[in-house]
Amino acid sequence: MLSLFTFGFAQKRPKIAYTPAKDLTLVGKVASTENIFHRVDTNAFAGLPAAVKKRVVQSGGLAVSFKTNSPAIYAKWCTAGTVASATMTSVAYRGLDLYIKKDGRWQYAGVARPREGQTCASTTIVRGMDNAEKECLLYLPLYDETTRLEVGVDEGSTVQAGAYPFQKRVLIYGSSIVQGSSASRSGMAYPARLSRETGMDFLNLGMGGSAKMEKSVADMIASFDVDAFVLDCIPNSSPKMVSERTAYLVETIRKKHPNAPIIVMQSVIRERGYFNLASGERVRQQNANVKVEMVKLLQKGVKNLYFIPADDFLGHDHEGSVDGTHPNDLGFDRMIQVIKPRLVEILGTSIEK
Amino acid sequence: MLSLFTFGFAQKRPKIAYTPAKDLTLVGKVASTENIFHRVDTNAFAGLPAAVKKRVVQSGGLAVSFKTNSPAIYAKWCTAGTVASATMTSVAYRGLDLYIKKDGRWQYAGVARPREGQTCASTTIVRGMDNAEKECLLYLPLYDETTRLEVGVDEGSTVQAGAYPFQKRVLIYGSSIVQGSSASRSGMAYPARLSRETGMDFLNLGMGGSAKMEKSVADMIASFDVDAFVLDCIPNSSPKMVSERTAYLVETIRKKHPNAPIIVMQSVIRERGYFNLASGERVRQQNANVKVEMVKLLQKGVKNLYFIPADDFLGHDHEGSVDGTHPNDLGFDRMIQVIKPRLVEILGTSIEK
Numbered sequence: 001m002l003s004l005f006t007f008g009f010a011q012k013r014p015k016i017a018y019t020p021a022k023d024l025t026l027v028g029k030v031a032s033t034e035n036i037f038h039r040v041d042t043n044a045f046a047g048l049p050a051a052v053k054k055r056v057v058q059s060g061g062l063a064v065s066f067k068t069n070s071p072a073i074y075a076k077w078c079t080a081g082t083v084a085s086a087t088m089t090s091v092a093y094r095g096l097d098l099y100i101k102k103d104g105r106w107q108y109a110g111v112a113r114p115r116e117g118q119t120c121a122s123t124t125i126v127r128g129m130d131n132a133e134k135e136c137l138l139y140l141p142l143y144d145e146t147t148r149l150e151v152g153v154d155e156g157s158t159v160q161a162g163a164y165p166f167q168k169r170v171l172i173y174g175s176s177i178v179q180g181s182s183a184s185r186s187g188m189a190y191p192a193r194l195s196r197e198t199g200m201d202f203l204n205l206g207m208g209g210s211a212k213m214e215k216s217v218a219d220m221i222a223s224f225d226v227d228a229f230v231l232d233c234i235p236n237s238s239p240k241m242v243s244e245r246t247a248y249l250v251e252t253i254r255k256k257h258p259n260a261p262i263i264v265m266q267s268v269i270r271e272r273g274y275f276n277l278a279s280g281e282r283v284r285q286q287n288a289n290v291k292v293e294m295v296k297l298l299q300k301g302v303k304n305l306y307f308i309p310a311d312d313f314l315g316h317d318h319e320g321s322v323d324g325t326h327p328n329d330l331g332f333d334r335m336i337q338v339i340k341p342r343l344v345e346i347l348g349t350s351i352e353k
Numbered sequence: 354m355l356s357l358f359t360f361g362f363a364q365k366r367p368k369i370a371y372t373p374a375k376d377l378t379l380v381g382k383v384a385s386t387e388n389i390f391h392r393v394d395t396n397a398f399a400g401l402p403a404a405v406k407k408r409v410v411q412s413g414g415l416a417v418s419f420k421t422n423s424p425a426i427y428a429k430w431c432t433a434g435t436v437a438s439a440t441m442t443s444v445a446y447r448g449l450d451l452y453i454k455k456d457g458r459w460q461y462a463g464v465a466r467p468r469e470g471q472t473c474a475s476t477t478i479v480r481g482m483d484n485a486e487k488e489c490l491l492y493l494p495l496y497d498e499t500t501r502l503e504v505g506v507d508e509g510s511t512v513q514a515g516a517y518p519f520q521k522r523v524l525i526y527g528s529s530i531v532q533g534s535s536a537s538r539s540g541m542a543y544p545a546r547l548s549r550e551t552g553m554d555f556l557n558l559g560m561g562g563s564a565k566m567e568k569s570v571a572d573m574i575a576s577f578d579v580d581a582f583v584l585d586c587i588p589n590s591s592p593k594m595v596s597e598r599t600a601y602l603v604e605t606i607r608k609k610h611p612n613a614p615i616i617v618m619q620s621v622i623r624e625r626g627y628f629n630l631a632s633g634e635r636v637r638q639q640n641a642n643v644k645v646e647m648v649k650l651l652q653k654g655v656k657n658l659y660f661i662p663a664d665d666f667l668g669h670d671h672e673g674s675v676d677g678t679h680p681n682d683l684g685f686d687r688m689i690q691v692i693k694p695r696l697v698e699i700l701g702t703s704i705e706k
Contacts, residue, residue: 086466086467086469090437095439113440128631182442275463276479276480276481277481279481318460324461328541
């Protein structure tokens with residue numbers, strides 16, 4: 001960090017005024033919850049698998065929108081856990097990621113680093129700015145349960161809840177890849193990037209390791225008040241599960257949402273499968289089975305149902321993953337280049353006014 | 354991980370035979386060292402700054418080359434520290450990254466995850482392969498000092514030192530960005546990617562935070578037996594240091610290496626500088642000053658000296674960094690798209706036979 005004293009003058013460090021996140025605009029909520037940093041109220045849905053409950057209380061995809069003219073922005077926040085997985089950065093796993101609107105586009109402005117071995121931290125996210133009023137979007141930790149968040153500005157500056165930045169509600173149900181593993185920071189998770197780039201609200205219902213289309217989960221998903229559904233849940237489901245559960249998930253959504261677009265994605269190819277032959281065969285079988293199910297559903301006459309094959313998601317130089325399973329930022333970028341035009345085409349024309 | 358018992362047969366877990374790294378082919382060494390996992394023998398160079406000594410014993414850029422027909426590859430290794438920085442993954446910071454040659458190209462094959470809170474770990478990097486003989490390249494931790502490394506194969510399989518995979522020796526002296534922060538794993542550091550993609554040996558002399566062109570460091574760099582020099586050391590040097598020290602570094606190299614190409618790179622634009630005005634100004638000044646120095650050196654008649662401006666290194670959507678300073682894998686990929694063609698053009702024609 002640059003010191004406040006860069007220019008040789010002993011400037012007095014400004015006092016910081018903190019605002020609780022609950023007084024700002026919450027972004028990315030699938031449904032309202034008692035704990036505002038949860039994505040789903042797990043008490044409202046009976047019979048959810050324990051692994052699912054654990055994931056949906058993590059704050060992946062949530063953000064707060066606010067406006068301020070402060071030259072610096074700070075945060076105090078706490079999460080439930082303390083250690084990132086070996087293939088994720090701590091700032092993505094349990095830190096914060098700030099974007100500010102510039103020239104009409106959301107632009108990266110700073111990250112908040114968590115403290116090693118501690119669940120709470122307090123830090124400067126960005127400083128040294130001019131004092132024009134700015135629209136800010138602060139992404140919460142992707143993989144940890146956020147238990148507290150306050151946004152700080154220099155005392156004397158203004159701060160207030162921001163406008164809701166996105167339109168239309170598109171739920172993405174999926175695996176760790178949806179939740180954002182292994183994006184380098186929370187704003188780089190692919191639903192977050194899609195929202196910023198399209199202006200539509202891609203709601204992150206990624207649940208690392210646990211997107212297995214269980215009946216209770218399908219019923220829960222169908223109950224949500226959204227305009228469209230993207231199902232990126234093949235990576236966590238065994239080939240057998242894919243065959244047994246895809247139709248129920250799609251048809252349950254269709255019953256509750258007669259006209260909402262439903263977009264099913266194949267599983268991203270796992271780079272590890274090029275050498276681990278069993279792993280490669282498993283993904284081929286997952287993707288073959290979901291294609292069979294899609295054909296059946298289309299033949300049964302399910303309307304407004306779309307399919308995105310995964311062939312080009314990671315590019316073809318084999319550098320797009322961190323661990324052979326999860327895209328790195330390069331892999332996510334390539335995936336977005338493939339799916340964004342399709343999603344814009346489908347959602348732009350199919351969502352009911 | 355997939356279990357060994359995926360297909361329902363209780364296969365006997367094979368015993369593992371380990372080979373110390375010293376018996377395999379070391380790749381990426383700038384000079385020989387007593388401790389084979391150091392990049393520089395710090396006792397051989399008097400007066401190096403302490404921060405530089407700390408970095409050059411970290412194993413960033415080193416790898417081992419071997420051949421094996423084992424269906425699985427394992428590793429046992431130790432590093433000196435235990436905690437990755439908040440903006441790096443643990444697998445990049447202190448884990449291992451395996452590539453295997455496939456269809457004539459090096460392809461990602463697996464990572465070895467370090468153990469949380471422990472300096473040593475033992476793990477399977479890849480399994481379930483066919484038993485054809487394969488050429489392997491295992492990258493060492495980027496940011497930690499590696500103290501021990503053994504490569505394991507299934508007992509009864511062959512394993513032997515591999516061929517040296519790259520030709521010509523191109524030293525890259527630079528900051529954390531050269532050392533590989535924040536690539537998602539060690540094989541994604543930009544010198545490593547350049548080596549695999551060009552076949553030339555880009556030797557990583559990145560030293561996070563400490564590439565400040567000190568006289569002792571310049572003398573050390575000039576002493577190395579290499580064919581060409583890439584100087585990506587502007588990010589760590591203050592604008593004043595850039596003006597004061599660039600000429601000495603270039604001229605010292607030129608004296609010892611009358612014809613070796615010397616390529617100077619501007620500092621990557623810091624994304625944080627778009628909002629933090631002082632930070633933005635600092636990078637503009639660094640880059641202006643190095644340009645001035647380059648013009649002077651060229652006017653003085655220094656031959657075979659090249660300059661790569663940084664304008665397009667990160668692309669222009671502001672998504673190419675993890676923290677406003679260090680490229681993420683997407684930023685590194687964009688940087689490689691800019692510098693690789695220039696490097697190939699310069700080095701392909703200018704290095705003496």
